[in-house]
Amino acid sequence: xxxxxxxxxxxxxVSLQSAYYVFKNLDRKKYQVVLLGVDxxxxxxxxxxxxxxxxxxxxxxxxxxxxxxxxxxxEKKRVVVFDIQKKKVVKRIDIFFPLIHGPFGEDxxxxxxxxLLGLPYVGAGVLGSALGMDKEYTKKLLQAEGIAITPFVVxxxxxxxxxxxxxxxxxxxxxxxxxxxxxxxxxxGVSKAFNExxxxxxxxxxxxxxxxxxxxxxxxxxxxxxxxLGNENPQASLPxxxxxxxxxxxxxxKYLDPQGADLLAPAPLSPFLTKKVQRLSEKVxxxxxxxxxARVDYFLQPGGKLVVNEVNTIPGFTKISMYPRLWEVxxxxxxxxxxxxxxxxxxx
Numbered sequence: 222x223x224x225x226x227x228x229x230x231x232x233x234x235v236s237l238q239s240a241y242y243v244f245k246n247l248d249r250k251k252y253q254v255v256l257l258g259v260d261x262x263x264x265x266x267x268x269x270x271x272x273x274x275x276x277x278x279x280x281x282x283x284x285x286x287x288x289x290x291x292x293x294x295x296e297k298k299r300v301v302v303f304d305i306q307k308k309k310v311v312k313r314i315d316i317f318f319p320l321i322h323g324p325f326g327e328d329x330x331x332x333x334x335x336x337l338l339g340l341p342y343v344g345a346g347v348l349g350s351a352l353g354m355d356k357e358y359t360k361k362l363l364q365a366e367g368i369a370i371t372p373f374v375v376x377x378x379x380x381x382x383x384x385x386x387x388x389x390x391x392x393x394x395x396x397x398x399x400x401x402x403x404x405x406x407x408x409x410g411v412s413k414a415f416n417e418x419x420x421x422x423x424x425x426x427x428x429x430x431x432x433x434x435x436x437x438x439x440x441x442x443x444x445x446x447x448x449x450l451g452n453e454n455p456q457a458s459l460p461x462x463x464x465x466x467x468x469x470x471x472x473x474x475k476y477l478d479p480q481g482a483d484l485l486a487p488a489p490l491s492p493f494l495t496k497k498v499q500r501l502s503e504k505v506x507x508x509x510x511x512x513x514x515a516r517v518d519y520f521l522q523p524g525g526k527l528v529v530n531e532v533n534t535i536p537g538f539t540k541i542s543m544y545p546r547l548w549e550v551x552x553x554x555x556x557x558x559x560x561x562x563x564x565x566x567x568x569x
Contacts, residue, residue: 242545343513371399451512
């Protein structure tokens with residue numbers, strides 16, 4: 222099997238971290254594991270060992286330079302990895318574990334390519350990946366199903382009507398407001414604006430990463446996360462809680478500051494609220510046509526109302542990531558979780 226990591230998005234380094242921990246924890250008695258690294262220009266590279274691909278693991282790893290470029294080609298019931306320079310097959314693959322976060326990896330593009338290759342792969346398919354990546358359509362679909370979401374407006378780069386939408390959000394909800402790229406994860410390009418000047422800067426920043434951005438109402442409440450595992454009959458883990466030490470759970474708080482947040486696993490919730498989070502997470506998973514894995518993030522308001530914030534179809538697998546951690550506290554170890562994800566891909 223092959224782990225696919227890196228990618229062209231701004232979450233490239235996070236993907237390399239995730240790949241390290243998955244590579245390290247996969248059951249070698251069951252699987253022969255190799256890596257396919259996609260560099261920031263979109264070129265594919267092969268490695269049989271992690272440090273043949275990556276210079277360092279932390280704080281943020283970098284792919285080695287000068288690696289041989291490879292392509293994937295269909296061969297009967299497998300896919301071969303073909304070294305372009307040496308003009309020879311270096312490996313045959315029978316299943317993929319995509320770990321590319323963000324655009325070109327988590328948005329359905331990579332999944333469509335793997336569908337064309339005709340081999341099983343871990344995680345959501347083309348439709349589920351596309352829906353889960355695009356915050357606008359995640360929100361619209363969940364809202365249509367009666368699930369509470371954060372109120373928002375969508376801005377498109379250099380389109381008319383943006384100023385009127387901004388004015389509506391300021392007038393209706395006041396400050397602070399969140400500004401986010403519509404199709405990016407790991408809090409890249411996300412800002413919390415407390416006044417007009419900060420809002421202008423936040424919009425400029427978000428448009429650096431995406432041609433479509435969203436402005437959201439600030440929702441006071443506890444930040445709750447829940448991991449989901451399965452295909453047609455998904456199961457939810459015990460919920461966790463994020464307590465950021467920054468203004469919000471930013472990219473820096475997640476990956477660069479060891480003291481960026483307290484991660485509580487499981488979250489200190491009543492049995493009633495725990496069950497409520499689990500059932501709603503399973504429902505969101507089914508509505509968005511997901512499979513394999515996903516992490517659903519919420520704001521828990523003081524009255525007990527759950528508001529869906531985001532859905533991650535390829536959640537992080539680093540040493541601090543909540544997806545595997547929540548399954549560990551729910552009774553499923555990291556290696557067994559990976560085995561289960563592969564089994565789900567093979568059964569789909």
